[in-house]
Amino acid sequence: MNIQIKLAIIAIAVIIPLSSIVVYGTESNQQFAKTDSSKLQVISSFYPLHEFSQNVGQEKVDAILLVPIGVEPHDWEPTIKDVQRMQTSDLVIINGIGFENWVDSLDEITYQGKIIDTSNGILIKNFDEEHDENFGDPHIWLNPVNAKIQVQNIADAFSGSDPDNQKYYQSNAAKYIKQLDLLDLKIRNELSNCNHDFIAFHDAFSYFADEYNLNQHTIISSNDPHGEATAKTLEDVISISQKLDIKVIFSEETVDTRTSEIIANEIDGKVLVLSPLEVGSDGNYISKMTENLDSLKEALC
Numbered sequence: 001m002n003i004q005i006k007l008a009i010i011a012i013a014v015i016i017p018l019s020s021i022v023v024y025g026t027e028s029n030q031q032f033a034k035t036d037s038s039k040l041q042v043i044s045s046f047y048p049l050h051e052f053s054q055n056v057g058q059e060k061v062d063a064i065l066l067v068p069i070g071v072e073p074h075d076w077e078p079t080i081k082d083v084q085r086m087q088t089s090d091l092v093i094i095n096g097i098g099f100e101n102w103v104d105s106l107d108e109i110t111y112q113g114k115i116i117d118t119s120n121g122i123l124i125k126n127f128d129e130e131h132d133e134n135f136g137d138p139h140i141w142l143n144p145v146n147a148k149i150q151v152q153n154i155a156d157a158f159s160g161s162d163p164d165n166q167k168y169y170q171s172n173a174a175k176y177i178k179q180l181d182l183l184d185l186k187i188r189n190e191l192s193n194c195n196h197d198f199i200a201f202h203d204a205f206s207y208f209a210d211e212y213n214l215n216q217h218t219i220i221s222s223n224d225p226h227g228e229a230t231a232k233t234l235e236d237v238i239s240i241s242q243k244l245d246i247k248v249i250f251s252e253e254t255v256d257t258r259t260s261e262i263i264a265n266e267i268d269g270k271v272l273v274l275s276p277l278e279v280g281s282d283g284n285y286i287s288k289m290t291e292n293l294d295s296l297k298e299a300l301c
Contacts, residue, residue: 040162041113043086044093045100046073047280048141049118049150053093055176056155060165064089069280072254078102089113090161093154097124099138116157118150125206126223137223139276143207144184144289148177183286187212187293194300197244199237201252201260204276214300219249219259229259241267248299250274253281272298 040061044050050065057063066086067076078086086092086106094100096119103115124136140146155173159166191212198209202220209216219229219237241249247269251260260271272295275281277288 041089042091043089048277048285049093051285052151052154056169056173057158058172060168073278091116091157095138097136097138118153120153121149122146137206139204140207142205143211144180145211146207148180151177183289190297198299199246200250200274201255237263238266248272254279
């Protein structure tokens with residue numbers, strides 16, 4: 001079967017949504033245990049921010065994850081119960097840049113706590129022409145240098161809301177930032193003498209690529225992984241792969257791997273996972289980023 005016919009068949013097959021979301025339940029009751037009211041009540045929008053909050057606050061805060069493990073944040077909307085829980089919190093920690101499209105609903109209910117936008121101080125890519133802060137590439141956490149700023153923003157927010165424990169929060173943040181420094185150095189050193197071009201599933205690794213002098217190409221060109229791959233898209237990615245002698249096509253944990261596999265088969269390559277770290281899974285931020293590094297080294301070095 002020649003490639004044109006094959007691509008036409010593929011195009012029909014992938015008209016259905018490409019993403020096969022791992023959903024363990026739309027309710028997040030298991031994450032909202034009874035809390036100690038004497039502690040700072042913190043709700044983080046999705047997994048990386050929850051981990052950052054835990055590292056900074058430790059036993060001084062009740063850190064709660066809003067979007068359940070296994071649920072894609074792009075798809076999630078809060079239930080009435082979720083909104084009620086947010087109303088009882090002191091702080092809601094968000095990524096910003098429009099990633100949490102439900103935040104405006106908190107304004108509508110006159111939320112009395114503080115919304116902490118961890119993107120403050122980070123140069124945002126892909127602004128629209130009006131430079132609206134709600135538009136742009138939200139995947140800042142995938143660059144450890146940006147993650148350090150997010151951690152510091154969280155520590156400053158905790159310190160402002162609970163000044164008695166300011167030194168504790170700042171000390172914890174400094175320790176965790178040192179771990180992120182080591183991660184940054186490891187990535188920088190281990191990719192420095194490798195090839196530069198890689199093919200990600202969707203446009204999630206722009207900040208990472210810019211930081212480490214890489215060139216990201218994508219199957220799905222949007223910041224949201226739920227786009228569709230047409231026959232022309234797949235043909236273009238195959239052409240780029242052949243031109244640049246790329247032999248690894250990346251997929252993600254929560255998407256159908258068939259699209260990446262089709263491309264890999266055409267270039268006699270293989271499929272590996274490059275995780276956007278959005279849904280949470282085994283491991284932690286540093287271990288998952290290290291797994292991403294290992295996959296990139298296999299592809300590029």
